[in-house]
Amino acid sequence: AQKVTQAQTEISVVEKEDVTLDCVYETRDTTYYLFWYKQPPSGELVFLIRRNSFDEQNEISGRYSWNFQKSTSSFNFTITASQVVDSAVYFCALFFGNQGGKLIFGQGTELSVKP
C-alpha cells in the first residue's frame, strides 16, 4: 500500500526554537518522489520541496532543511529559529509513477509558533 504518515497532529513552539516535522512513507516502488507543502491560514497550498528516491542528499534552504533517509522511509523537515510566519499546516506527500498524476498526502501537521 502507498501511504504517508505524519504522526504529529499539532506542534506548538516558541519563536526562535528549532522544530522538526516527521514524515514516514510506504511504497513498494523504487522510483518515487516526495514533497512538502505549506498551507498557511489563507488556505493555499504552497510548494516547498521535491525530492526523488535516488537522491538522499540532505537539502537546506535558508532556515528550512530536509532529511531524507530511505533506510527508515522518512523525509523529515526541520525549521531552524522558527518565526511566527511559519505557523501553518505542513503536508508531506508521495508521488509514484504508476499512479498517474496523483499525490498521496499525509494528514498534515499543524505548527503554531508563538511570539
Place this chain on the structure above:
Amino acid sequence: GAGVSQSPSNKVTEKGKDVELRCDPISGHTALYWYRQSLGQGLEFLIYFQGNSAPDKSGLPSDRFSAERTGGSVSTLTIQRTQQEDSAVYLCASSSRAGGATDTQYFGPGTRLTVL
C-alpha cells in the same frame, strides 16, 4: 506570472442542488488535478487531466461527481444533487508536464463548498 485560479472562492448551496466549480490552470500547464480537503478525510485526489482527457478518475467518490476540461485549459468540476457530506474545500492544481513525475503540482486557493 499568474498562478492557478479557482472560482467561486466560496459556495453555499442547498442539499440536492447542482454546483459547478471552475479552475484556471497556470498558462501552458498541460496537466490539471482536482483534490478535495475535508476535516475527516484530509487531502484526497479526485481526478487528473492530461490535456483534455482524464486518464485517472479513480478518486471521484460517486457518479454525482464529474469533471471536464476544454481547450487544454479551464476545467469544471460538477457535483450533482449535492449532499451534506460533499461539504469541503475543493482544490485544483496544475503542472507543466502531463503526469510527469518530476513535475511539481502548483495549487490554487480552493473553493469552499458548504451544503446546507
